[in-house]
Amino acid sequence: MTQHYSIGTPGKPWGDAEKLQWRAQQSKQRDYVDDVVRRIDHLREQFDVETYGELNYDERSFPLFVVRSRNWHVDRPTVLVTGGVHGYETSGVHGALYFLETEAVNHLARFNIIVAPCLSPWGYETINRWNPDAIDPNRSFVSNSPAQETALIMKYLKQHKIAPSVHVDLHETTDTDNSEFRPALAAREGTTNDNWNIPDGFYLVADSSRQQAEFQRAIIETVKPVTHIAPADEDGCLIGAPMIQEGVIEYDAKPLGLCMGMTDAKFVTTTEVYPDSPNTNPVECVDAQVAAVRGALEFAADKC
Template sequence: MNTVSTPYPIGTPGTPWGDAERAEWLSRQTRQRSYEAEVLSVIEGLRSRFDVEEYGALDYGPDYYPLMAIRSRDWNNDLPVVLITGGVHGYETSGVHGALQFLDKHAEDYAGRVNLLVAPCVSPWAYERIHRWNYNAIDPNRSFHEGSRAEESAALMRLVAPVRDSALIHIDLHETADTDESEFRPALAARDGKPFEPAGIPDGFYVVDDSENPQPEFQQALIRAVEQVTHIAPADDSGEIFGSPVVARGVIAYPLTQWGLCAGITSAPYRTTTEVYPDSPRVTPEQCNAAQAAAVCAAIDYGLTHSQ
C-alpha cells in the first residue's frame, strides 16, 4: 500500500502538531450548519412524548452547546435498557438524524418493553463544522476512557454511568464517508506525524462487532434488516472492509473498549457500531437515515428475543 506524497497543508511531514498547528487547524474550521435549527428543534418536538434532559454542555467560546439526551417517559427499572448514540463524529449526519428518526417513528413500538436512552448528537461543535474532531482536534471516538480529554466523551460517560453495567444493547450510529480518505485520515496522519496510507472507502453499509465479545448472530440480524433499505458493503480484493478483515457479510470487528470507542462504554452483551456510506450514488440522505433507524429496530428486536 503506497503512502501519499502530497503533504497535508498544516504542519511538517513526520512531525506531530504542536499548539501552533492546532491553532492553525482550528482557524480553518467554519460553521456550515446549525445544531440549534437542525437538532435541538427536533428534540424540542419530542418533549411531548419523551423525557428530555441536558446532560452537559460544551463551552467552546464564543460557542456554547447544550448536550441533550432523550429517555423513555415511563422509565421502569425492571425493563432492559437500550442505549442509542449518534453524532460522536459530528460530520456523520445520518447517525444524528437516524437516531431522531427512530425516536419519532419507531420508539413508541417499544414502549413498556425497553427503557430507551438516546444521545443523538454527542459532538455538536463538530456537527456544525461537518468534522470528525472536536474543538481541540481530538477524536471523541478514540477518547472513551477514564480521564478523557474530550469533553464530549467524558460527558456521555457520566450520563451512561448509572446503566453501564445493566444495559442490554448499545448501538452507536456512524458513517464512513469519502471525506474519511480525502480529509480526516490525512489530517490524523499529519497531526500525529505519521505517513498517510490510503485504505479505500467501502460502498455500502457495514457494522463493527466487538472482537473481545463477538455476537455474530446479532450483527447479522442488523445486516438482514438494513439490506431491505440500502446495500451492504462487499469485501475488497483483500477480503477487508476499510482495512479490517471481514468476519461475516458486512461485518468487521474492533476491540471496542481497548480502543476507547463509544460502543465499548457499557457492559451490554449486544453492542455494535453501524457504518452507513452516504456518498454512494445508490442512496439518498433519507435512505441513510432510514437504514440507521432500521438497524436500531433490528438490534432491539434481536435483544428482546434472545434475552428472555
C-alpha cells in the first residue's frame, strides 16, 4: 500500500525547511537518564563505565556510555554489543542493559566484553528511528559520517584499538516501520513508499560478506525456547529479503552503512524482535535479545 506523508511535496526530496518541520513535530516521550543512565550507574561495581562522547543538539546534550570488562586481557577475543542505534527500538536498549545485569559475568573468563547500550538517546526519548537532523544512524556507519551517533562510537573504537571478534547489534522491527518510518523515508527522499510485510517473530540479519551460517543458526536455536521465530512470507522473504535459512536474511552491511558493518568482526549479526506481535510481550522481547547474545557467545567461545 502506498502512503503519502504529512510533510513535503510527493516526489520532491525534503530541504532544510521540511526537515525542520519534521523536527518540530517530535517531542520527548520517555527519559534517557531515568531509563538508561541510572541502570548504567548500577553496573559500575562490576564493570568499567566510560563516557565516549556527548551528543549536542539545540535543546539537549546527551552523554554516551560504554560498559566494559574491568579486567581487560589483550590475548582474549572481544565481544561488542550495540543497542539503541535506532532509539525507538526499545528491547535493543533494554536487552543490552539486561545482558550486562544478568548474563555478561558468565562470559568474562573467555571474552573481553564491551557494550554500548544506547547509541541514539534522542531517538530513545522521542521514539524515533532518525536523529534530530532526519538522518538514519543505521545507514551512517561510513567514513566522515553525517550522524554524531555513529561518528562518536566509531571514533572511540578506533582510538582504543578495539577490534571485536564478535559483534551483536540489537534491533526491532515494529508496526511503526510501516505506519511512520517508511512513509517518512519516502517523503524525505522524494520517492514512493511501498510497505513491507512485518515478520511476526524474531529473526536475524547476517552480513552477506561474512555470513557464518552456523553462527546464525546457533543464535536462532538459542532464541527458540524464549520466543517464536518469524516464518517467511508467501514469497519466501522477510521484509522483502529472501530467507536464506530459518529466521535469517542477509544484507551487504558495509556499503549500506549498517552498524554491523562498522567492524571486521568474524562473527556478526543484527537481531530483529517484533514487539507488536500478539504472541509476545515486552519482557519476552528483552529476554530474546539476551538469549541472542548468549547464543552468539556460546558458539564463538572456542572459535575465536
